[in-house]
Amino acid sequence: MISNSFSTSASISILNEMKKNLFNYILGIADNSLILGQRLGELCGHGPSLETDIALTNISLDLFGQVRSYYQYAAKIANNGSNEDTIAMMRPEREYVNVLLVEQPNTDFGYVIARQFLFDVYHFLFLTELQKSKDVTLAAIAKKSIKEVSYHLRFSSDWVKRLGDGTEESHKRIQNAINDLWTYTDELFHQTDADKKMIADGVGVDTLKLKETYYHNVSEILNEATLEVPELKYFQKGGKQGIHTEHMGYILAELQYMQRTYPNMSW
Amino acid sequence: MNKQMIEHADIDTELIPILDKVSDPEIPVLTILDMGVVRYAKLVDDVVQIKITPTYSGCPAMDVIADDITAAFKKEGYKVDIDLVLTPAWTTDWISEEGRDALEKYGIAPPLEAEADKEALLGNKKIVKCTNCGSQNTKLVSQFGSTACKALFQCEDCHEPFDYFKCLK
Numbered sequence: 001m002i003s004n005s006f007s008t009s010a011s012i013s014i015l016n017e018m019k020k021n022l023f024n025y026i027l028g029i030a031d032n033s034l035i036l037g038q039r040l041g042e043l044c045g046h047g048p049s050l051e052t053d054i055a056l057t058n059i060s061l062d063l064f065g066q067v068r069s070y071y072q073y074a075a076k077i078a079n080n081g082s083n084e085d086t087i088a089m090m091r092p093e094r095e096y097v098n099v100l101l102v103e104q105p106n107t108d109f110g111y112v113i114a115r116q117f118l119f120d121v122y123h124f125l126f127l128t129e130l131q132k133s134k135d136v137t138l139a140a141i142a143k144k145s146i147k148e149v150s151y152h153l154r155f156s157s158d159w160v161k162r163l164g165d166g167t168e169e170s171h172k173r174i175q176n177a178i179n180d181l182w183t184y185t186d187e188l189f190h191q192t193d194a195d196k197k198m199i200a201d202g203v204g205v206d207t208l209k210l211k212e213t214y215y216h217n218v219s220e221i222l223n224e225a226t227l228e229v230p231e232l233k234y235f236q237k238g239g240k241q242g243i244h245t246e247h248m249g250y251i252l253a254e255l256q257y258m259q260r261t262y263p264n265m266s267w
Numbered sequence: 268m269n270k271q272m273i274e275h276a277d278i279d280t281e282l283i284p285i286l287d288k289v290s291d292p293e294i295p296v297l298t299i300l301d302m303g304v305v306r307y308a309k310l311v312d313d314v315v316q317i318k319i320t321p322t323y324s325g326c327p328a329m330d331v332i333a334d335d336i337t338a339a340f341k342k343e344g345y346k347v348d349i350d351l352v353l354t355p356a357w358t359t360d361w362i363s364e365e366g367r368d369a370l371e372k373y374g375i376a377p378p379l380e381a382e383a384d385k386e387a388l389l390g391n392k393k394i395v396k397c398t399n400c401g402s403q404n405t406k407l408v409s410q411f412g413s414t415a416c417k418a419l420f421q422c423e424d425c426h427e428p429f430d431y432f433k434c435l436k
Contacts, residue, residue, distance in 0.1 A: 051409030051419065058411040065325025069353060140354035144324055147356060147435050148415070154388070155410050 018201075022135070023077050024097070024194035025204055027087075028240065029130075030070035031098035034088060035248075036119060037063035038255050039106060048109045055155055056112065062148040069141045085266075089259040093252055094242040097192070101184035103239070103247050110163060110173035114181050117156035121217050122188045124153045125210045134202040157221050164225025171226070178222065179230050186235035188214070275361055278308040282315065289339050292331045293414055296369045299332055303361025306352055315340055315347045320357045322435070323415045359435045374398045375417065376431040384434035388418060397422035398429045 040060035047053025071084035078087075101119060106112050127149055130142035163174035189211045191199070198204030219229045238244065258265060278286070278300075286305055291297045299305055299319070307318035317336060321329050333349045340347045359378040362370070367377040376395050379387060386392040390407045397405050402424040412419040417430040 051411070054413070054419075055409060055411035058415045061325035061327075061415055062323060063325070065321070065323060069324060136354075140356075144321075144353050144356040148323060151410065151433070158389075158410075 019077050021194040021197045022203065023074050024192070025198040026070050026074040026077070026138070028097050028192065028195065030067050030074070031096050032102050032119070033063040033070075034067045035096070035098040035251060036102035036115075037061075037067065038251055039102065039115075042106060043112065052109070059116070059152050059155070062152065066141065066145045066148070069144070073137050073141070085259065089256045093244060093248055096244070096248070096252070097240050097242055099184065099187045100236055100239040100245050101181060101187065103245060103251055104181060104184065105247055107177070108173060110170070110177040111181070113156055113159045113163060114174060114177035116152070117160045117221070118178075118181055118185055118218065120149065120153040120156045122210070122214055123149050125214060125217075126205055126207065129205040129210070133204070138203065160221055160227070161225040164222070164227040174225070175227050178227060182230040182232055183234070183236045187237045187239060190237055190240055192240050275303065276306050278305060279310060282308045282310065285339050285343055285345075286336070289332065289335045292328045292335070294370070294373065294375065296373045297366050299336070301363045301366030301369065303363065303366075304332065304357065310345075313346065315345045317347060317349045318352045319349060320352050322357050325415060357435065359432065370432060371398055374429050376420065376429060378432045378434040381434050381436050387431070388433070395420050395431050397425060397427060399427035400425040
């Protein structure tokens with residue numbers, strides 16, 4: 001009897017550990033889209049032209065739609081009364097595990113496009129692999145999302161080329177933005193403990209294998225845009241551990257304001 | 268409209284007339300059957316089981332569509348249970364022939380095939396037909412239009428701006 005109950009509680013704790021890893025893994029994917037979507041949402045009514053305004057907010061909407069699917073799934077796994085809204089809007093800053101790149105501000109249109117481009121190239125490669133996940137829900141979300149993300153990638157690549165190969169001013173600005181944001185690209189390939197366990201289980205994507213293709217694809221577009229590929233030895237990191245740049249608090253203040261002020265409100 | 272057969276979805280024939288009354292809230296000339304968002308509809312133990320799939324992940328119309336379906340069946344005395352499914356992912360191939368015609372009459376150019384779509388959206392080829400005058404002398408204004416599923420074009424002959432429904436495969 002004793003050995004029986006011991007083995008049951010041991011398998012429960014293994015199950016719980018697996019659930020915890022899967023939950024954290026999902027947040028690692030979804031938080032990137034949430035925070036980038038929020039950044040793009042700030043541009044609603046403020047884009048440099050009507051068309052880019054609409055495009056960037058449409059991309060934001062796609063990302064939020066994907067985030068809903070991920071968080072709904074995460075809430076189901078957590079099974080603790082949380083839901084998509086509480087996961088999106090009620091966590092403290094240290095519990096958000098998005099990469100630092102996506103929280104960088106909309107300094108100018110060059111930064112908006114550079115940030116989008118550096119993320120889209122990664123996002124597309126990542127979702128391509130996630131479609132093969134052993135987890136059927138994650139694979140389904142990936143299959144749905146990649147169709148949308150291929151349009152995002154086309155849009156941002158197109159604008160990198162237009163700005164790079166445009167006027168002297170636009171060239172200068174997009175080059176500045178690429179140079180500044182480059183320091184956040186390496187973090188895309190960092191793996192947390194949850195990542196490593198999910199990769200071992202065939203659920204997660206081994207991002208290290210994407211790294212070479214990522215820098216190759218990015219460089220190819222930058223070359224075409226007559227831009228220089230930055231050379232850097234030191235990269236910023238921390239977002240995946242919940243340690244964010246100074247911008248994150250302001251994003252969350254705006255994102256969480258309604259839910260914090262009127263708890264449980266809904267439309 | 269004759270919709271005895273819907274090839275890509277599993278729908279009970281007797282439920283088709285009711286589903287056919289529900290239109291897409293963003294494009295009211297299209298029914299949800301024309302759009303291909305209904306994946307499954309069967310009467311099981313007095314409850315109509317329905318599965319719908321979103322066109323785009325962030326499509327704000329999905330909640331409204333679910334409410335409209337519930338209302339339409341309630342009116343006919345049925346109980347409904349609606350489930351949102353993500354796989355297989357929606358494709359513009361599921362838009363019916365009637366749907367494509369309705370789109371064009373409404374002023375939205377229907378989706379081209381994947382390769383042609385790419386050429387059109389990169390501005391490489393003039394192949395999207397103006398919904399107003401039929402000319403192919405049209406130009407891409409923006410890859411993203413009034414909703415995520417559309418791009419914005421303008422005719423260079425009659426100068427009419429119009430939406431193009433992007434190919435999604």
